[in-house]
Amino acid sequence: MPIQINTSVKGKEYAPYTVTVERGRIKDFARAIGDLNPFYLDDSVGAASEFGDVIAPPTFPITFKDDTADTGTMLKDLGVDIGRILHGEQEFELHRAITPGETLLCRPKITDIYEKSGKSGPMAFVVRETAVTDAKNELVATLRGVTVVRL
Amino acid sequence: MKYAKVYAEDVNVGDALPDLVKEPIQIQLTRYAGASGDFNPIHQDDEFAKAAGMGGVFGHGMLTMGFVAQSVTDWAGAGRVRKIGVRFQGLVRLKDVITCKGRVLSKSSKDGTHLVDVELWAENQKGEKVVTGKATVSLPSRES
Numbered sequence: 001m002p003i004q005i006n007t008s009v010k011g012k013e014y015a016p017y018t019v020t021v022e023r024g025r026i027k028d029f030a031r032a033i034g035d036l037n038p039f040y041l042d043d044s045v046g047a048a049s050e051f052g053d054v055i056a057p058p059t060f061p062i063t064f065k066d067d068t069a070d071t072g073t074m075l076k077d078l079g080v081d082i083g084r085i086l087h088g089e090q091e092f093e094l095h096r097a098i099t100p101g102e103t104l105l106c107r108p109k110i111t112d113i114y115e116k117s118g119k120s121g122p123m124a125f126v127v128r129e130t131a132v133t134d135a136k137n138e139l140v141a142t143l144r145g146v147t148v149v150r151l
Numbered sequence: 152m153k154y155a156k157v158y159a160e161d162v163n164v165g166d167a168l169p170d171l172v173k174e175p176i177q178i179q180l181t182r183y184a185g186a187s188g189d190f191n192p193i194h195q196d197d198e199f200a201k202a203a204g205m206g207g208v209f210g211h212g213m214l215t216m217g218f219v220a221q222s223v224t225d226w227a228g229a230g231r232v233r234k235i236g237v238r239f240q241g242l243v244r245l246k247d248v249i250t251c252k253g254r255v256l257s258k259s260s261k262d263g264t265h266l267v268d269v270e271l272w273a274e275n276q277k278g279e280k281v282v283t284g285k286a287t288v289s290l291p292s293r294e295s
Contacts, residue, residue, distance in 0.1 A: 032186035033217035039229030058220040083203030087212035091236030
């Protein structure tokens, strides 16, 4: 029997939370990917660059998490076990480079939930968007992720 | 040359991005879990992944996206990506050989901003696409 998910979560806006971009986290993230670009890892290259410091790799904003609004919280709201999910799609719009020391505000929202039948049976697609803004309230990045739930 | 500065004038529609090859092993998945904060046991614990019906551990989609993004920044430069989006098409298993590829789709210039759209994909050693996607990069011009 397929499981039921709580589709009333559609439209839910999670409480905004702040993250502070850490220099070491940027470097650990780049190294974990195996991306040794000096613009991410070498402080002197960063300082001499147009960005004035090392910058974060394009997918780094995926680390902007908070216990009150992370995937675990979303799964609890949906009533779904973590073993059932797959990452379907992910997009980042990046309006400017992200550098260490910045404090950014993240506002996640579940924008859509829909169900479809695929090769491996019935599935639900949960679309989550997170707007990331800076201290001047300017948009820095927008994340859009689709989580697939095997029902 | 890797990390060479690329200008909008150097890029032509149809150009191929240099291939980037990655061979993820368990320790990389563990390291990526720590760096990203995604501790889903399905990427670490073979028994958990089997019990979940996935046939064993597989890589984080976001790690493969990180590889694909690296193939773009190795070519266009760090800090040039304005947009990158992917669809995860297949699982990456331990010791798969993943090759990230790309091709220039279009170029445009407006108000001194030079944008290049690229098609991206990553395939395994069997030639199966595990990720497909697109990116937009903003490149400097030799004239400005």
